[in-house]
Amino acid sequence: MARSVPPLRQPAEMSLHRSEELVIVGGGLAGASAACVLVREGVSAVLLERDPEPRHKVCGEFLSIEAQTYLAYLGIDLDRLGASRISRLRLHYCGKQVEAALPFMARGLSRKVLDEALLVKAMSLGARIERGVTVRFMDTDDIASRVDAGPYGKIRAETLFLASGKHDVRGVKRTASGSINDLIGFKLHYRIGGEQRAALDGVVEIVLFEDGYAGLQLIEDGTANLCLVVTQKRFERAGKSWNSLIKQIAGECPSVADRLRDPLPLFDKPLSIFQIPYGFVHHPDPAEPPGLFRLGDQMGVIPSFTGEGMSMALHSGCLAASTLLHHGRVSAAFHKQMASDIQRQVRLAFVLNKAARFSPGQTALFHLCRAWPSLMQQVAAFTRIREGSMQRVLAPP
Numbered sequence: 066m067a068r069s070v071p072p073l074r075q076p077a078e079m080s081l082h083r084s085e086e087l088v089i090v091g092g093g094l095a096g097a098s099a100a101c102v103l104v105r106e107g108v109s110a111v112l113l114e115r116d117p118e119p120r121h122k123v124c125g126e127f128l129s130i131e132a133q134t135y136l137a138y139l140g141i142d143l144d145r146l147g148a149s150r151i152s153r154l155r156l157h158y159c160g161k162q163v164e165a166a167l168p169f170m171a172r173g174l175s176r177k178v179l180d181e182a183l184l185v186k187a188m189s190l191g192a193r194i195e196r197g198v199t200v201r202f203m204d205t206d207d208i209a210s211r212v213d214a215g216p217y218g219k220i221r222a223e224t225l226f227l228a229s230g231k232h233d234v235r236g237v238k239r240t241a242s243g244s245i246n247d248l249i250g251f252k253l254h255y256r257i258g259g260e261q262r263a264a265l266d267g268v269v270e271i272v273l274f275e276d277g278y279a280g281l282q283l284i285e286d287g288t289a290n291l292c293l294v295v296t297q298k299r300f301e302r303a304g305k306s307w308n309s310l311i312k313q314i315a316g317e318c319p320s321v322a323d324r325l326r327d328p329l330p331l332f333d334k335p336l337s338i339f340q341i342p343y344g345f346v347h348h349p350d351p352a353e354p355p356g357l358f359r360l361g362d363q364m365g366v367i368p369s370f371t372g373e374g375m376s377m378a379l380h381s382g383c384l385a386a387s388t389l390l391h392h393g394r395v396s397a398a399f400h401k402q403m404a405s406d407i408q409r410q411v412r413l414a415f416v417l418n419k420a421a422r423f424s425p426g427q428t429a430l431f432h433l434c435r436a437w438p439s440l441m442q443q444v445a446a447f448t449r450i451r452e453g454s455m456q457r458v459l460a461p462p
């Protein structure tokens with residue numbers, strides 16, 4: 066059973082200017098994991114999160130073994146939170162399917178529960194979490210960063226961890242050239258019938274359709290998560306209407322039609338995210354000040370096809386904290402290490418994502434997987450964070 070986690074405190078007394086040793090912008094997995102590691106080692110950190118309350122996020126909610134390893138390291142108990150277990154991958158294309166065992170036991174858990182559990186953990190360890198605070202602008206130099214958090218006030222910080230996810234903050238925007246950004250992500254949770262729940266039990270389903278793909282899996286409480294990525298053109302063809310889009314996809318994909326037979330949507334409308342810069346990797350920039358660390362999706366965005374974005378966010382949060390603790394304000398060294406840890410995986414996922422969007426690539430991908438189901442395991446293995454990279458954080462020399 067999923068447990069509800071207690072609400073966090075609202076922004077403290079507003080003040081105009083103050084100084085902090087370390088500010089973390091964004092309380093997703095990257096920001097909250099960094100906060101946990103730092104405060105555990107006695108560093109004082111304040112984390113600013115724009116959402117006043119826990120909320121759902123666009124995500125397939127598939128937790129790889131690497132993400133699970135980091136969550137266990139941070140003290141998050143996935144069993145207690147009710148995460149589902151997923152041991153098989155099923156690929157659907159034009160009414161046909163191929164299935165293979167995953168090379169690890171994956172888990173499924175909603176981001177609303179997971180992100181909140183991590184923030185609560187950071188707070189219990191001593192991090193100051195300020196909710197409902199949006200950072201509007203930042204500027205940085207070699208000495209410090211200045212953060213404008215609107216009515217919350219202005220903060221001067223020696224070190225800044227930028228973990229605002231897909232959202233750029235004015236003054237420190239990413240240069241996402243070379244990435245694909247014509248995609249739209251959607252997510253909706255459903256209560257589905259017992260027969261369909263049984264068919265999904267223990268499986269993550271990937272469905273390829275014209276100009277996009279979908280992931281379907283169970284999360285806590287037997288809830289089904291449907292997460293789709295479609296091109297803008299495809300959404301336009303559906304008249305920019307979610308209901309038409311999902312109707313069209315169910316018409317093209319019998320597995321989606323089956324799973325969503327008499328479903329009960331659990332939100333009024335799907336969550337969506339536009340212009341996802343898939344393939345982006347930040348490289349150290351000599352002009353960037355040493356105290357500005359980019360974490361999570363601000364560091365790199367792996368196409369969601371592989372379900373490794375969360376482990377990369379956790380890896381970046383833990384590695385940034387460990388770099389600061391052991392080597393000080395050397396963000397260029399951190400960015401270099403991170404780029405080397407994720408570059409290969411992001412590139413492979415980028416190629417797969419391109420193939421998975423259009424029918425010639427989809428046909429090739431499906432037939433290759435049907436001929437060699439172990440290929441799905443190899444792809445799953447090649448797009449993961451390497452053990453050596455994780456050991457640098459989990460068991461530093």
Ligand SMILES: Cc1cc2nc3c(=O)[nH]c(=O)nc-3n(C[C@H](O)[C@H](O)[C@H](O)COP(=O)(O)OP(=O)(O)OC[C@H]3O[C@@H](n4cnc5c(N)ncnc54)[C@H](O)[C@@H]3O)c2cc1C
Pocket residue numbers: 090091092093094095096113114115116122123124125126127128129132198199200201228229230231232234250251292293294338341360361362363369371372373374375376378
């Ligand atoms: C369609 C899709 C499906 C995906 N599926 C999976 C999957 O199944 N498995 C997987 O591992 N990964 C998946 N991912 C990737 C994963 O969701 C991300 O990589 C991960 O969420 C990145 O974590 P983060 O902490 O960097 O950012 P986020 O989780 O986005 O957190 C950023 C936080 O910063 C806050 N914030 C933003 N701007 C400001 C501001 N100005 N001031 C203060 N706070 C701010 C936000 O409110 C948010 O809480 C998917 C991504 C997409 C788009």
